[in-house]
Amino acid sequence: MNLQRFSTSKVIQDRQKLVILGTGWGGYSVLKNIDKKKYDVIVVSPRNHFLFTPLLASTTVGTLEFRSIIQPVRESRFRDATHFHLSHATNLDLDNKILHCHSVLNPELKYTINYDKLVIAVGALSNTFGVPGVEEHAFFLKEVLDARKIRNRILTNFELAVGPKIEESESKRLLHTVIVGGGPTGVEFGAELYDFVQQDVAKLYKEQQKAVTVTLVESDRILASFDSRLRSHAENKLRARERFTLIQSSVTEVFKDSVKLKDGTILPCGLVVWSTGLAPRWFTQNLKVAKNTRGQILTDSYLQVLEDKSGSVYALGDCADIADVPLPCTAQVAERQGRYLTDVLNGKKDSKIPFEFKNMGMLAYIGSYEALTDTPDVKLQGFTSWLLWRSAYLTRLGSWRLRMQVPMDWLKTLMFGRDISRFD
């Protein structure tokens, strides 16, 4: 360890400099819980807010509004405003404890910051598996901006489909959505779209409702991580839906107005939502440390990056994995890891106790007031499970601002329907 610099910083402010990369589930959890009297905290992230991802799919059709599920990370508790950097971390010099950053807003601004301790929680990207056309034509569902683009595209497609002089085949294409990937995100997006079509399109675009179709393309089984009985239930429910098709295949190319399946079939469509797992971000790829086959940074069970000899660099959430105990890439894991780490850093927990993950279970919304609850003790489907789904998320929303607005949005959607205003 660079004792010289360490002692200097001690003299100046008697606080170690803790740098957090990312403001997602992992990073935000560290930021919220870290003892700001003990650490001089600096956050580096390309977004200045936390996003409650489990409800992101609901914003694509307006069940919830975008700003109802995000929380600014700047707070009056920050000593001064320069403690948050709207930047990407681009590179890391472990030996000299120097982080390279690149400003999001000013492309010319590249700079470095040093740290005493570093928490890497940069998350992951959607995996395109190198399929041609995905980057250009498909929509991801990771950030609020992604959700807004999807919502805008859906509303645009509806407006185009009812426009004058439209040919029937073109109208059908516009109203056909292809979802690639049958994980929770793909299924929940499909569920929200279904509700939108049943509840709002039925009233507002009347005849067009019959022309709306959805295809879910999954190479394996949908909701693979769920209990098999729940998964079968979901599959049956989905298959029973009119104008919904579940295809076991994979997409080999995405075009402007269609996708191509493995067997060569071309499916004309107006929207492709791509959600097929994770790939490492550029920063993670760039990092010269031990990684697993999926490109995740390997840590020990204290969340310390294996190859960092200084013992001051931690990695958690989607960008990392514990070498001996592989963990699922979920909000739950990232959030718990953040809390574990702050307990250790704050001195509240013995640093010899390793991180242990107790799975609290999974929830997934499948549409028309039905959800799946898959916990070690309880396996539940249907309306009760949906109530559980809603209340679970409500209590876990990180702030009162969100806890007030989310039920308000739900109520408005129920009473007045979703807002189909298009202004993008």
Add this chain to the structure above:
Amino acid sequence: MNLQRFSTSKVIQDRQKLVILGTGWGGYSVLKNIDKKKYDVIVVSPRNHFLFTPLLASTTVGTLEFRSIIQPVRESRFRDATHFHLSHATNLDLDNKILHCHSVLNPELKYTINYDKLVIAVGALSNTFGVPGVEEHAFFLKEVLDARKIRNRILTNFELAVGPKIEESESKRLLHTVIVGGGPTGVEFGAELYDFVQQDVAKLYKEQQKAVTVTLVESDRILASFDSRLRSHAENKLRARERFTLIQSSVTEVFKDSVKLKDGTILPCGLVVWSTGLAPRWFTQNLKVAKNTRGQILTDSYLQVLEDKSGSVYALGDCADIADVPLPCTAQVAERQGRYLTDVLNGKKDSKIPFEFKNMGMLAYIGSYEALTDTPDVKLQGFTSWLLWRSAYLTRLGSWRLRMQVPMDWLKTLMFGRDISRFD
């Protein structure tokens, strides 16, 4: 009148075809009140929602959210979805009663529709007075998208201003906003910005608050249409504000990062909001009918376009003016005209009674819980007037969805501050 076609349409559906251009105060007022059993209504507008303009300034800083003040025009009452066209009206053939349209979403789609009756309510544009650089670099405040752009720019400027390695002069430039035009819109935007700086920037960007400056450039007096005592009160209040400057001059050029005044002074700034009156839209300019010097379509006091011999074309709101009784360009006028016209068209009002405008007064918010109320009977300033301002708008919001959400937004702003998440 083209009796032939009229009688045909009678036979087919026993309803006259009423085409409404625009979904602003005028057009939406006609749409809401027209008897849909009597008329086959078709709406042509480049936006599929109504916008409550008096609260638009509040959305630029997040006091209110964008979707809290817009209302979709599609409703289940529409017989089918093709009755709304997301298009610009581009031209009009009065003799043959044919309207030319251009789709917003499909640039290749140009088409015509015929009408029995036509209501022109296309509003107006912001007037740039041909000042160079305005279109490219200044921000208008007319539509929700404009407000979103302003909000994004403000949040971007703050993030840049606290970024690493920033020079003090650059930081000061970024935090300097120039408002051009001292009408109600300019003043209210300034008021919202002021509240944001006092209430939120103070907490979240701490030191930067001192660097925030606002300059309001107005060639005449501010709030010229208001009672002189109220106007003076507002002027004094504004002038007393720290870091606020009121300049009596005009802007002769707008650059990427500054504006130039008449006397050659260059004011470096990070945002220019342009609000200096109205100019006719392209459709209005293109129309070959009698207009006043400001380019507004002239009508008689029954709102019938003077030069239309068929007696079936009406014009109202910002795009029109009554020949003998010039009216202010306000939401109030447009809304009343819409109601007057539907009363006549629905047969509820004798078509011999001309439109008459009784001014109910004006309101303007000037910041820190103070507003001006200027009615024929009451002239009020201060906090009470602010309460009046809020409740007046609340009751006039056109739907329960908005009437629920707007107070919720106000409450959230009060309790938690404004959302400074930047994701654009």
